[in-house]
Amino acid sequence: MYNPILRGWWHYYGFFYKSKMTVVFNQLNRMLIKWSKKKYKRFHRSKTQASKWLTKVARQKRELFIHWQIGIFPAAE
Numbered sequence: 001m002y003n004p005i006l007r008g009w010w011h012y013y014g015f016f017y018k019s020k021m022t023v024v025f026n027q028l029n030r031m032l033i034k035w036s037k038k039k040y041k042r043f044h045r046s047k048t049q050a051s052k053w054l055t056k057v058a059r060q061k062r063e064l065f066i067h068w069q070i071g072i073f074p075a076a077e
Contacts, residue, residue, distance in 0.1 A: 007066045025067035029054070029074040051075065 006028070014021045036050045037043045043050035051074050058068045 003065055010066050010070070022072055025072045026075070028065075028067065029072070033074060 006025075009024070010021060033047060033050045033054055036054055037047065040050075043053065054074045058064075058073045062068045
């Protein structure tokens with residue numbers, strides 16, 4: 001659902017402002033970590049575990065989001 005929108009942003013804004021797009025995509029990764037903490041009970045209290053899990057998913061299923069395809073993965077915090 002979101003990937004076509006993100007892909008459009010990358011192609012439009014990323015051409016001139018790649019550094020700004022990494023900031024946007026890192027924020028999206030933080031939002032995905034927050035979502036996983038709410039979605040799965042095992043990550044409810046641990047941001048680090050949620051981040052590690054999301055990084056693992058990102059490396060296995062790069063095609064889910066455009067920023068994972070270009071190499072912007074969630075940072076383990």
